[in-house]
Amino acid sequence: MNLRDITAAELTAQVTNDSGLLKPVSESLYDLHEKGRDLNVFISFDKQHLEQETAALAARLARGERPSLAGIPAVLADNICTVFYPTTCASKMLAEYRPPFSARLVESLQQKGALITGKTNMEEFGLGCSGNSSHYGVAKNPWEAERTAGSGAAAAVSTSSALLAFATDTVGELRQSASFCGVLAIRPSYGRISRSGVIDYASSMEQVGVAARTTTDLALALEAAAGPDPRDPTSLKAEAPPYASLLESGEGKLKAAVPESWDRTSGLEDGVKDCFQSELEQIKAMGIEVDFVELKHFREAPLAAAVISAVEAFSNLANMDGVRFGCRGSAASLQEMYTVSRSEAFSSKLKKFIGFGALVSSEKYYRKHFLKSQRMRTRIKDELAACLEEYDLLLTPTTPFAAPLAGGSLDAFHLLDPANFYTAAPALAGLPALTFPVYTDDGLPAGLQLIGETGDETALLRASLRLEKGRSPLKFPEPGSM
Amino acid sequence: MQNMETVVGLEVHVELFTTTKLFCGCSTAFGAEPNSQVCPTCLGLPGGTLPRLNQRAVEYTIEAALALNCRIAEKITFDRKNYFYADLPKGYQISQFFSPMGTGGYVEINLDGKIKKIGIHQIHLEEDTGKLFHAGDDILTSAYSRVDFNRAGVPLIEIVTEPDIRSAEEARLFLQRLRSILRYIDISDCKMEEGSMRCDANVSIRAAEGSALGDKTELKNMNSFRSVYKGIEYEVERQSGVLKEGGKVIPETRHWDESKGITTAMRSKFVSADYRCFPDPNLPPLETPAEWVEKIKEKIPELPSSRSRRFIDDYGLPPYDAEVLTVSRGLADYYESVLRYHRDPKAASNWIMSELLRLLNAAGLEVDECKIQPEALGKLLKMIGDEVISGKIAKTVLEEMFASGEDPEAIVERKGLVQISDESALEEIISRVLENNPKSVEDYNQGKKKAMGFLVGQVMKETGGKANPQKVNELLKEKLDG
Numbered sequence: 001m002n003l004r005d006i007t008a009a010e011l012t013a014q015v016t017n018d019s020g021l022l023k024p025v026s027e028s029l030y031d032l033h034e035k036g037r038d039l040n041v042f043i044s045f046d047k048q049h050l051e052q053e054t055a056a057l058a059a060r061l062a063r064g065e066r067p068s069l070a071g072i073p074a075v076l077a078d079n080i081c082t083v084f085y086p087t088t089c090a091s092k093m094l095a096e097y098r099p100p101f102s103a104r105l106v107e108s109l110q111q112k113g114a115l116i117t118g119k120t121n122m123e124e125f126g127l128g129c130s131g132n133s134s135h136y137g138v139a140k141n142p143w144e145a146e147r148t149a150g151s152g153a154a155a156a157v158s159t160s161s162a163l164l165a166f167a168t169d170t171v172g173e174l175r176q177s178a179s180f181c182g183v184l185a186i187r188p189s190y191g192r193i194s195r196s197g198v199i200d201y202a203s204s205m206e207q208v209g210v211a212a213r214t215t216t217d218l219a220l221a222l223e224a225a226a227g228p229d230p231r232d233p234t235s236l237k238a239e240a241p242p243y244a245s246l247l248e249s250g251e252g253k254l255k256a257a258v259p260e261s262w263d264r265t266s267g268l269e270d271g272v273k274d275c276f277q278s279e280l281e282q283i284k285a286m287g288i289e290v291d292f293v294e295l296k297h298f299r300e301a302p303l304a305a306a307v308i309s310a311v312e313a314f315s316n317l318a319n320m321d322g323v324r325f326g327c328r329g330s331a332a333s334l335q336e337m338y339t340v341s342r343s344e345a346f347s348s349k350l351k352k353f354i355g356f357g358a359l360v361s362s363e364k365y366y367r368k369h370f371l372k373s374q375r376m377r378t379r380i381k382d383e384l385a386a387c388l389e390e391y392d393l394l395l396t397p398t399t400p401f402a403a404p405l406a407g408g409s410l411d412a413f414h415l416l417d418p419a420n421f422y423t424a425a426p427a428l429a430g431l432p433a434l435t436f437p438v439y440t441d442d443g444l445p446a447g448l449q450l451i452g453e454t455g456d457e458t459a460l461l462r463a464s465l466r467l468e469k470g471r472s473p474l475k476f477p478e479p480g481s482m
Numbered sequence: 483m484q485n486m487e488t489v490v491g492l493e494v495h496v497e498l499f500t501t502t503k504l505f506c507g508c509s510t511a512f513g514a515e516p517n518s519q520v521c522p523t524c525l526g527l528p529g530g531t532l533p534r535l536n537q538r539a540v541e542y543t544i545e546a547a548l549a550l551n552c553r554i555a556e557k558i559t560f561d562r563k564n565y566f567y568a569d570l571p572k573g574y575q576i577s578q579f580f581s582p583m584g585t586g587g588y589v590e591i592n593l594d595g596k597i598k599k600i601g602i603h604q605i606h607l608e609e610d611t612g613k614l615f616h617a618g619d620d621i622l623t624s625a626y627s628r629v630d631f632n633r634a635g636v637p638l639i640e641i642v643t644e645p646d647i648r649s650a651e652e653a654r655l656f657l658q659r660l661r662s663i664l665r666y667i668d669i670s671d672c673k674m675e676e677g678s679m680r681c682d683a684n685v686s687i688r689a690a691e692g693s694a695l696g697d698k699t700e701l702k703n704m705n706s707f708r709s710v711y712k713g714i715e716y717e718v719e720r721q722s723g724v725l726k727e728g729g730k731v732i733p734e735t736r737h738w739d740e741s742k743g744i745t746t747a748m749r750s751k752f753v754s755a756d757y758r759c760f761p762d763p764n765l766p767p768l769e770t771p772a773e774w775v776e777k778i779k780e781k782i783p784e785l786p787s788s789r790s791r792r793f794i795d796d797y798g799l800p801p802y803d804a805e806v807l808t809v810s811r812g813l814a815d816y817y818e819s820v821l822r823y824h825r826d827p828k829a830a831s832n833w834i835m836s837e838l839l840r841l842l843n844a845a846g847l848e849v850d851e852c853k854i855q856p857e858a859l860g861k862l863l864k865m866i867g868d869e870v871i872s873g874k875i876a877k878t879v880l881e882e883m884f885a886s887g888e889d890p891e892a893i894v895e896r897k898g899l900v901q902i903s904d905e906s907a908l909e910e911i912i913s914r915v916l917e918n919n920p921k922s923v924e925d926y927n928q929g930k931k932k933a934m935g936f937l938v939g940q941v942m943k944e945t946g947g948k949a950n951p952q953k954v955n956e957l958l959k960e961k962l963d964g
Contacts, residue, residue, distance in 0.1 A: 087528070198529060199529045234764060318566065319527075319571060319573050358758065
């Protein structure tokens with residue numbers, strides 16, 4: 001079974017029609033996993049588990065059930081809890097952690113017949129995208145193995161190891177890695193997908209998103225995952241729209257805004273700059289109006305996001321103390337046990353980051369840094385809301401650069417990481433944002449980011465479909481070609 | 483140094499009567515097998531920490547705040563207090579730091595008939611910690627410690643007074659009144675012995691009224707009203723001693739040692755002084771619309787202060803009686819029910835305060851567990867009032883009622899205890915007694931009025947206590963003087 005040229009909807013239709021196809025599907029997934037081992041995409045992948053899942057699905061199909069994601073291979077970032085796989089957050093701290101429950105998202109996906117094939121590599125607990133904090137090593141980019149994928153989730157979709165990948169996006173991790181790997185991804189409005197069973201990192205920004213290869217697949221996946229959940233107090237109360245059935249490209253009038261300051265980041269690569277400019281021309285040629293607008297605070301977003309996420313992570317990760325689960329260092333006293341356990345099990349990058357969080361939430365700096373960042377967040381939110389009242393979309397590159405070399409020297413503190421230049425603002429404001437794959441002249445993937453009004457993922461999906469329509473299908477690297 | 487004034491502020495923690503914990507569905511029942519009432523949320527397991535706020539606990543806290551005359555916050559928000567300790571599963575406690583549920587209230591205490599208001603600085607809702615059991619004396623010297631998380635996450639309210647308390651006695655009166663109020667509104671059983679009510683005291687002394695506050699110490703480990711009283715008294719003496727000798731009070735936490743009757747400086751826990759409080763990003767603010775607060779207010783019954791005033795005004799009771807009878811809602815209700823059957827407020831008060839409470843205390847029962855129904859006590863009082871039985875007989879009848887729950891009329895009839903008020907019957911007995919006691923008659927005639935008492939006693943003896951003592955007195959006097 002060739003999973004490279006099939007959409008999720010097609011696969012479900014085929015499998016539902018003939019459950020005998022589940023066997024070749026599962027064999028292909030296993031082959032792809034074996035071929036891609038060097039890429040370090042997976043943290044957990046178990047053939048036996050996959051066979052159990054396909055057998056269980058075959059039985060359901062035989063009973064006449066018609067689940068909407070039947071047979072679709074999906075992967076989860078390893079901070080989404082599963083009873084059937086360890087959930088490590090790519091940290092040594094949780095290398096042995098097996099949650100006694102599955103995330104609400106996992107329950108929904110299983111109920112809808114998706115095959116959860118494995119758990120993917122990520123930055124430790126969700127710490128950015130620069131590729132040096134995972135206990136399991138860097139997830140390599142399927143396009144060029146010496147570059148980082150940013151996340152195993154996006155890489156899995158890029159190599160067809162999965163048609164759908166679910167991963168968290170705090171400041172932009174999922175969108176950035178999708179951009180690095182040349183796939184689509186959407187981070188829905190904050191609260192759209194339940195965080196129940198997702199390991200808390202930076203609660204007020206973190207949102208589960210999904211990566212896929214087509215807009216239709218993205219819509220299907222989002223529809224399956226979204227919706228209110230009483231177990232998550234930050235979950236949106238409103239029912240999620242039926243994205244898949246609302247999807248149509250339309251030819252209607254669209255007004256898009258581009259922040260005037262879009263090219264004012266030191267990290268902007270020429271390739272990405274040229275690519276974005278030519279994309280804008282194409283978009284205009286499609287009849288979409290594009291204006292440059294002044295967004296005074298847009299550039300302040302990365303720092304505010306770093307401060308807020310550091311404080312939240314510092315607190316959220318305080319349960320990793322070696323008392324009830326996780327790594328426990330050998331020590332003579334309780335205090336020493338905390339120090340040893342956390343020193344040994346956290347990466348140096350994470351330690352610096354949560355140390356920074358502890359610093360900016362201390363009585364001395366609370367007002368000066370944390371409160372100031374929260375105020376900035378409000379300004380950014382207001383500014384974007386005002387802009388989106390006038391415009392249907394906001395357009396930016398997704399990242400200022402194509403996938404960086406693995407083990408590169410990105411800001412160790414993660415504070416002024418230029419990777420977050422475009423993705424931080426919608427994350428702070430809780431807005432939905434979608435990244436659409438484009439290519440630089442060097443043939444490397446980059447991303448076009450579409451930011452929409454809160455609650456209106458549909459508009460983004462429709463715009464994405466419209467972009468998709470006029471183009472040749474997405475390119476993907478050959479597995480095992482590097 | 484002569485007019486030194488004691489200044490005390492109390493911090494009282496009270497466990498609420500909810501059946502489930504503050505942020506999860508685990509039971510709050512006291513005394514269960516260790517770690518049998520726990521779940522991923524109250525254990526702080528990664529992926530399980532999302533809190534689901536217990537609405538009932540919020541309503542109880544608002545009710546308590548209203549009963550303590552506090553202003554209610556317009557928005558309920560929760561904050562995290564971050565510190566590491568083995569009994570704190572998440573590494574932070576969810577509490578209300580920036581905006582407590584209630585502020586600016588007061589409690590009235592009765593100081594020798596004078597009403598004094600003790601200010602309530604704030605009342606807020608928070609979660610309890612687990613409980614540590616050390617193999618040795620404390621965490622530092624023990625080979626190991628064990629922890630029970632059954633209590634972790636149990637809803638607690640913390641009530642912080644203004645430094646308005648001026649003596650150990652005022653502290654005791656305040657706590658009694660506070661307990662009384664919280665029991666009236668039925669949100670906690672407030673048992674200090676079981677830990678459902680805990681009290682820390684901030685104690686300082688200053689040169690004179692109105693002068694600057696002295697350095698304070700915080701007293702912990704006081705497990706009864708009596709130990710609060712004794713602890714404060716000891717601490718005031720100790721501080722005065724230090725100051726008189728020209729020393730300085732060291733601001734510190736001190737441990738009340740009940741067996742030795744002293745306070746000792748406590749070794750500090752591994753608790754950072756800087757709790758890095760910040761708003762909990764997982765708990766969105768909850769509005770408290772006026773209609774909601776109003777609805778909760780309607781549930782509050784007449785509270786001890788006003789009920790006591792009403793007892794004085796309506797029933798003409800002395801303040802002391804009113805105070806005693808309104809200590810608990812059950813007792814006050816009982817009293818008023820008795821009045822419905824026999825409206826003699828002072829007699830009812832006397833009988834309840836002296837006889838009934840004595841029997842209840844001896845049996846260790848609460849008034850609502852009493853077998854004597856208010857109607858039965860009313861009947862008994864009526865029989866006394868109508869001189870059907872004497873007070874002395876009534877006491878034995880009451881004891882029997884208390885033991886069996888039998889109707890007083892039935893007991894009196896069955897045992898033939900009806901009082902003899904019939905003059906001719908009494909005259910006959912009196913004549914016989916006078917004949918048999920010529921010595922006493924002579925004594926009386928010679929002015930020894932004491933002899934009268936002896937003769938009354940003899941008449942009572944003859945009648946088995948059933949003679950109407952007043953009548954006996956009158957008739958005897960008539961005979962002797964006439």
